[in-house]
Amino acid sequence: MKPELQDIRSQFPILNREVNGKKLIYFDNGATTQKPIGVIDAESQYYKELNSNVHRGVHFLSTQSTIAFENARKSVQQFINARSENEIIFTKGTTESINLVAQSFTSLLQKGDNIIVSRMEHHSNIVPWQLACKGRGLELRVAEITSDGLLDLQQLASIIDDRTKLIGIAHISNVLGTINPIKEIVAMAHSNNIPVLVDGAQSVAHLKIDVEDLDCDFFAFSAHKMYGSMGVGVLYGKEKWLEKMPPYQGGGEMIKNVSFDGTTFNELPFKFEAGTPNVAGTIALSEAIRFMQAIGIENIGKCEHELTNYALAKLTDMGNINLFGPIQNRSSVISFLLQNIHPYDAGTLLDKMGIALRTGTHCAEPLMKFFGINGTMRISFAAYNSIEEIDYFLESLHKVKQIFE
């Protein structure tokens, strides 16, 4: 193993543990990544030294907590290259970020308007729109995909009309690893004055995100999928939209003045942050960003790319296997099926061999239906995974095949 990789791995306490008597091999990074000790410690240090509620207190701990919290906002802003801190809304996760837009943005629309999402979306970028469409009399249209798991841009162009008010699209598919051509989609959408929401849950830990370059209108992601804590998410939104949108949740923080005669709302970003935020988790997110930047997000991407190519080649060689998703220009999520072996059976046995991977529908049932399957096995890599782990995994997969033969 390369010394740099050893350095990275040594920061993750959980990677030393055994499960079922075997060394843990964690290939379920698409679901959630593991946390480096810096992130874990940032959170516990916060509780040991600084814990306090933010924004409203005059006392030392509150002031220091507020500074740290707002500095975290600044880190996120810089990390994704947003124009202003006002464009960074803290939520509890990608799902909430999308729900926020789905509820608040659609309140500006008229009955009969339509929203487009793609066939390959995670349920979190489908169901919020279904709920909003039902509530407001909007139509939900589906951008279709090709059999190799790419977005069908022609079909997309064909379903856009002058009642189309938003396009929601995953940056990277959590099943196929497809990297969608966001800039192209944004250009197409903007030429029709349609804003684009990008579900960045699967991209933020793997690609350099530059929202100014992507020019998307909204970008949603979760800290827990990028080495950060659970319970923290981000919604990036262009100020021009966020200014127009009504508040989502009501409560403390998001108001300017409250009275029973009429309440006025706070400025951005606070207008969308009701209630006590997850200060500790947000500070830990800025530590996760620091972790990624120390390695270099491009380096992470490069290593993952090597792992992915290696695994794809070896899996193909193995035979009797169906691979889903594109072969090139893809992310480090690999979905596959062993012929005649149920993913649940294989996953259960691989777990006994210490390998954590995901089996099932991956919260993407419409995509499963498209391929006519009930689920896949999925491995997904992060900065700390190694070729050696893939080799062990492949060996184990061979054993599983033998067991079921």
Added chain:
Amino acid sequence: MKPELQDIRSQFPILNREVNGKKLIYFDNGATTQKPIGVIDAESQYYKELNSNVHRGVHFLSTQSTIAFENARKSVQQFINARSENEIIFTKGTTESINLVAQSFTSLLQKGDNIIVSRMEHHSNIVPWQLACKGRGLELRVAEITSDGLLDLQQLASIIDDRTKLIGIAHISNVLGTINPIKEIVAMAHSNNIPVLVDGAQSVAHLKIDVEDLDCDFFAFSAHKMYGSMGVGVLYGKEKWLEKMPPYQGGGEMIKNVSFDGTTFNELPFKFEAGTPNVAGTIALSEAIRFMQAIGIENIGKCEHELTNYALAKLTDMGNINLFGPIQNRSSVISFLLQNIHPYDAGTLLDKMGIALRTGTHCAEPLMKFFGINGTMRISFAAYNSIEEIDYFLESLHKVKQIFE
């Protein structure tokens, strides 16, 4: 200091720290409590040993995480004596819990129906209802209070009519310390078939909560105000209501089946839990419950009661002070004003003396308006506070008075 109290204090690392060169005296517990080491460690141990996404994985870490997460639900259920785990919904805080009900429950109502909240509510139990009422054409009515800060039950009875569909009321006022007569209010409401939502943010760390005994329909609280982590809250709801209510947010976890033709929702409690939950924080909440139960919630209440009575008596003796809220049957939140001294001035200097208290409107502007003031100073106690701290605080307050004389 009593040895039991020393034992408790020693579990809170932050209490050893100095701020502004003085030993920290933390009297801002109404905003958020400090965290015992058991809670802090529970969260970091989770990330070091068990971290994984829940509910859908077949692998060891996912299974163990799910067990720990669902056990935490069980702890909460037992802690507040709910009938079933299906009645325990995890949210990100009190504010979100109330927003969930405000949006989902009101979708069942008709234009012209009304909701009642009290004059002494925190903004988090006002603004969500204002937003929902505006969106759905409902009326928001105000239950008034008396000058000694008690709910005016007669006036409340007088504003209930057959279009009243819900009453939202704080268990304990975060400004006045008033303990509202929930059982009486619930009896009044239920005799009119009206459900009651109790904002328990300020009671859950101080009183034994028994939702079956209170017989309220909803009960909302935040982990961070009861020795737990930030970013975790609970909504208790009677199953009969939760079953009727539509989902609030859409996404993973909360669905049974998703398709573009129609999506079906999961069973309780998952129907209301979209997206990856804050597993670590939720497990830490069960540790916070264990912490409170080890001391005994009645013992905590008794000690806080002593502190409160002591502080109230000494503050009254001091003279030139206005105290707000009832004198008896009250919680450990004390709001006051020094005559002719602005709370911000006093708070700023007390901070220099190491004392963390809160000044301002406490997110209760309608209540401030009622008293014709712009804010108060507020001290609020937790299990680890001591008579010695109050003595130091009183001394410091004397100094502040001298400075401004």
Added chain:
Amino acid sequence: MTNIKERSDEIAANFSVFDDWLDKYNYIIEIGKSLPVFEDAKKSPSNLISGCQSQVWITAEYRDGQIFFAGDSDALITKGIASILIQVLSGASPNEIINCDMSFIDRIGLREHLSPTRANGLNGMIKQMKLYAIAFKSKHETII
């Protein structure tokens, strides 16, 4: 005739000879193969246990105070587990099933399958089988 306790003890005893997880799972898969053929017609949505990753169907019949289960799954491990449950519970009375002690699952080392994870079907199967028992009890036994 044996009762639930005896049948589950027997299964637990069979499992106790394995100290290797692989042997145990091979045995589970074998047990699955012993299940009588389950016609495709019965693989209907109403017989499907919802929420698990593999498809598993369970049906039940009531005859003279006893319940007889049948089932199938598209995953072999799940099928094996279904088979174990069917072997243990078939032939028992509704009351026995409603009140039966499932701790043998722990003893045969399948506790991990009892987790609240919805991915696996064990909890769902047990729940469904008990629901059948409740339904048959209220249908037949109050009449008798």
Added chain:
Amino acid sequence: MTNIKERSDEIAANFSVFDDWLDKYNYIIEIGKSLPVFEDAKKSPSNLISGCQSQVWITAEYRDGQIFFAGDSDALITKGIASILIQVLSGASPNEIINCDMSFIDRIGLREHLSPTRANGLNGMIKQMKLYAIAFKSKHETII
């Protein structure tokens, strides 16, 4: 006439003699008392700096290329801070104010008041004073 830099240096020098926080705050309060009387009529919502716990009002006048500020607060510490800002910035040109360096606040040990906490008014005051400068600049200086 002194400029912003000289006036802020002078204030920082005055503060540098205090090593006790109490003396420093007493001095801030004293400075506040030196503010000219601010008529109640000017304590209007439009002159109020929003978002701070104390009420603070700031007004500005433009005369011959210079801006003159006045202000008040119901809290003495806030009033003292307002007074310091007014002393330093009054008499400067719009451009000077728009571009001025506020690091002296750090040097006089008031950095904690610069926090993004909305409870205190310092950030709000600076923002408002700069907004006045921008407004006067666009109103007068493009015409001249």
